Amino acid sequence: MARKAPSIADLREKVKQSKALDNVGGMVKQVFEKKEASRENAHSRLKAVMLQDRTTMTAEALVDLRNHIIVLLANYVSVDRRRLEMDIKQSGESLVLTANVRVDLEPQEFNVGGEGEFEERDWLLSPKRTAALRRDLMDTVGSYMPIYPDSAEVREEHFSAYVMVYTSLRIADGVGFDEKAEREMAASFLSGDF
Amino acid sequence: MQGEVYVVNSGKGGVGKTTATANIGSALSLRGKRVVLIDADIGLRNLDVIMGLENRIVYDLVQVIEGVCQVQQAMIRDKLTENLYVIPAAQTRDKEAVTAEQVKELCDKLREDFDYIFIDSPAGIEQGFKNAMGAADKAIVVTTPDVAAIRDADRVIGFIEAAGLTKPQLVINRVRPGMVRRGDMMTTEDILDLLSVPLLGIVPEDEHIVVSGNRGVPVVHDSKSSAGEAFRRVAARIEGEDVPMLKLEVNYGIFTWIKRMVGFKGPVGAKV
Numbered sequence: 127m128a129r130k131a132p133s134i135a136d137l138r139e140k141v142k143q144s145k146a147l148d149n150v151g152g153m154v155k156q157v158f159e160k161k162e163a164s165r166e167n168a169h170s171r172l173k174a175v176m177l178q179d180r181t182t183m184t185a186e187a188l189v190d191l192r193n194h195i196i197v198l199l200a201n202y203v204s205v206d207r208r209r210l211e212m213d214i215k216q217s218g219e220s221l222v223l224t225a226n227v228r229v230d231l232e233p234q235e236f237n238v239g240g241e242g243e244f245e246e247r248d249w250l251l252s253p254k255r256t257a258a259l260r261r262d263l264m265d266t267v268g269s270y271m272p273i274y275p276d277s278a279e280v281r282e283e284h285f286s287a288y289v290m291v292y293t294s295l296r297i298a299d300g301v302g303f304d305e306k307a308e309r310e311m312a313a314s315f316l317s318g319d320f
Numbered sequence: 321m322q323g324e325v326y327v328v329n330s331g332k333g334g335v336g337k338t339t340a341t342a343n344i345g346s347a348l349s350l351r352g353k354r355v356v357l358i359d360a361d362i363g364l365r366n367l368d369v370i371m372g373l374e375n376r377i378v379y380d381l382v383q384v385i386e387g388v389c390q391v392q393q394a395m396i397r398d399k400l401t402e403n404l405y406v407i408p409a410a411q412t413r414d415k416e417a418v419t420a421e422q423v424k425e426l427c428d429k430l431r432e433d434f435d436y437i438f439i440d441s442p443a444g445i446e447q448g449f450k451n452a453m454g455a456a457d458k459a460i461v462v463t464t465p466d467v468a469a470i471r472d473a474d475r476v477i478g479f480i481e482a483a484g485l486t487k488p489q490l491v492i493n494r495v496r497p498g499m500v501r502r503g504d505m506m507t508t509e510d511i512l513d514l515l516s517v518p519l520l521g522i523v524p525e526d527e528h529i530v531v532s533g534n535r536g537v538p539v540v541h542d543s544k545s546s547a548g549e550a551f552r553r554v555a556a557r558i559e560g561e562d563v564p565m566l567k568l569e570v571n572y573g574i575f576t577w578i579k580r581m582v583g584f585k586g587p588v589g590a591k592v
Contacts, residue, residue: 163503168467169510176474176514215516216481 173213180214180221181271181297191270195225198266202259203229203250203291214297220274221297223267229289249282250289256280263293272298323354323431326438326558327456329480329488331472333443335464336493339529339539341440342370343548344460346538347555349404353435356395356405358427360452361442362417365409371398372536373406382410385422391429400541415447420454427455436558445479453480459488460520465495465506474515489520491554496525497568508565521554523547524568 177188192212199205209228214221229250251259260278267273277296282289328344330337338361345357358381359367368374379394384407391407398404410417423439430437441452453459459480463473473490480488492511499505508522526547532539539548540555549566556563 165500165503165506165510168506169514172467172470172514175471179471179475180478216478 177212177214180216183271187270191267192225194266194270195263198262199225199227199259199291199293201262202255203227203289206230217296222294223271223273223297224292224294225263226290226292229291231288250291251280251282259293263295267295274298323434323437324458325427325431325456326436326458326460327441327452328438328460328462329441329449329452329476330443330462330469331445331474331476332463332469335462335469336523336529337443337462338366338370338440339533340460340462340491340493340523340551340554341438342367342538343540343551344554344558345404345436345438346371346398346401347540347552348436348558349398349401350540350552351555351559352403353559354403354433355436355438356407356430356434358407358423358437358439359409360423360439360448362409362413362415362448363411364442365411367406367440368396368408369536370533371406371538373399373408374536377408380408380410381426382413382417384426385418391426400537415442415451418451420451423451424455445475449476449479453483453485456485459485460491461488461515461517462491462493463511463515464493465500465511470506470511470514477515477517488517490515490517491521491523492519493523494525495522495568500568519565520557521550522565522568523550523554524566 174185174188177183178185181188183191192210195212196205196207196210199210205227211226212224214223216222259280263278263280264273264275267278274296277294279294280291282291328337328341338359341357345355349355357367357371359365360381361367362382365380368377373396376396379389381394383389384391384394394407395405396408398406427437427439439452439456442448461473461476461480463469477488490512492508495508496505500507508519512519524546526539526545528539528542528545529547532542532545532548538551539545540551542548546566546568553563553566
C-alpha cells in the first residue's frame with residue numbers, strides 16, 4: 127500500500143515540535159554547557175602583547191628568546207618547557223626580564239612533612255653551576271637586547287614536591303615604542319601564533 | 321601646609337578618568353580636606369561639566385599660566401562641598417600652550433594652600449600627559465577591565481615609572497560582577513598580574529554615574545550608589561586608612577535566574 131504523503135498541516139506541526147525541542151535543548155544546553163571563559167583568552171593575549179610593548183621586540187624574537195632560555199636552562203636542570211614563565215616588567219627605572227621554571231622532583235625525593243615543609247635537601251645548583259648559569263644567561267639574553275653587566279640573578283626555592291628556579295636580568299634600554307613591532311604583533315595575532 | 325600633587329592618567333580615553341578625578345576630589349573634600357582639581361586636558365575640557373560648574377568659568381589654566389589672571393581668579397569653588405576648587409582647561413587652545421615646567425610651578429604654588437591637588441591628565445602619551453606628569457608626586461592610573469584599556473594603562477605605567485615617580489596606584493573602573501562571575505571579564509587578580517601595581521580601588525559599573533554626570537553632581541554625593549561608595553573608599557585609602565575593597569555581588573533573584581534561562585541578558589549591577 128502506498129504511503130500517504132504528509133499534508134502541509136502535518137509538516138507545520140512537525141516544524142513546530144522541532145522548534146519547541148530546539149528551545150528546550152537550548153535551555154538545557156545553557157544550564158549544563160560550560161563555555162570557555164573569554165577572560166582567560168584576554169589575559170593570555172594581553173600577557174603576550176605587553177611583553178612586546180615593553181621590549182619593542184617582535185613576537186617572533188620573543189618566542190625565539192624563550193626557546194633559547196629553555197635550552198639553556200635544560201643544561202642545568204630538568205625543564206618542562208610548558209612550565210617556563212617568562213615575563214618582562216618595569217622595576218624602578220629599568221625593565222627586568224624574569225624566567226622562572228618549576229622542576230618537579232621524583233617521588234623518592236618528596237618530603238613527607240606536607241606542603242611547605244621539607245627536610246634538608248641538596249641545592250639543585252651548586253655555587254659553581256649557579257655562577258655558570260648566570261654567565262650563560264647574560265650571553266644568551268645579551269644577544270637579544272642590551273642588559274646591565276652582572277645583573278643576572280639565579281636563586282632556587284624548595285617546596286615539598288618541586289623546586290622553583292628563579293632567574294632575572296636587568297634590561298638596559300628602558301621603555302620604548304616601536305611601530306614596526308606593533309605591526310608585527312598584530313600580524314602574529316592574525317596568524318594565531320600567540 | 322604642603323599638599324600632595326596627584327596626576328590621574330589612563331592611556332586610553334573614555335575609561336572614566338575625569339569621573340574618577342571629580343569623585344575622588346569630592347570625596348576628599350567631604351572628609352574636610354582642601355582640594356583643587358586641575359583640568360589639564362586642554363582643548364577637550366570636561367571636568368567642569370562633570371562637576372556641574374560649566375556656567376561659572378571666567379578664566380582657565382592657560383590664562384593663569386600666561387599671567388592673564390591670578391590663579392585665585394581661575395579657581396571655581398564647588399557648589400556642593402567646601403574647600404573644593406576646579407581650575408578648568410582652556411577649550412580653544414592646544415596642548416602645546418603650556419609646558420611641564422609651568423604646570424609644576426603652578427602646582428608648587430598651590431601646595432601651600434591645599435592638601436591635595438589632582439591633575440586630570442589628557443588621554444594618550446603626548447605633551448599633555450607629560451605636562452601633567454611632570455608636576456606630580458604620585459600617580460593614579462584608571463583602567464577598565466578590557467584588553468585595550470589595560471594595554472594602554474601598561475604603557476602609561478611604564479612611562480610613569482621610568483620618569484621616577486613612585487609606583488602608580490590603580491583604579492579599576494566599570495567592573496561588572498556578573499560578567500566576572502561568568503568568566504567573561506578579567507578579574508582583579510588577572511589585571512594586577514598583568515600590570516603589577518598596587519590597587520587603590522575597584523569601582524563597579526553603576527547607572528548612577530550616568531545620572532550624576534547628567535546632573536553635574538559627583539556620584540559620591542549619592543549614598544545609594546555603589547560607585548559612589550567605591551570612590552569614598554578610594555579617598556579613605558589616599559588618606560592612609562586601611563579600608564577593605566568594595567565587595568561586588570551579583571543580585572541573583574529567582575526572576576533574574578528565569579530571565580537568564582530564557583536568554584534575556586539585562587544589565588547586571590552591584591550591591592554594596
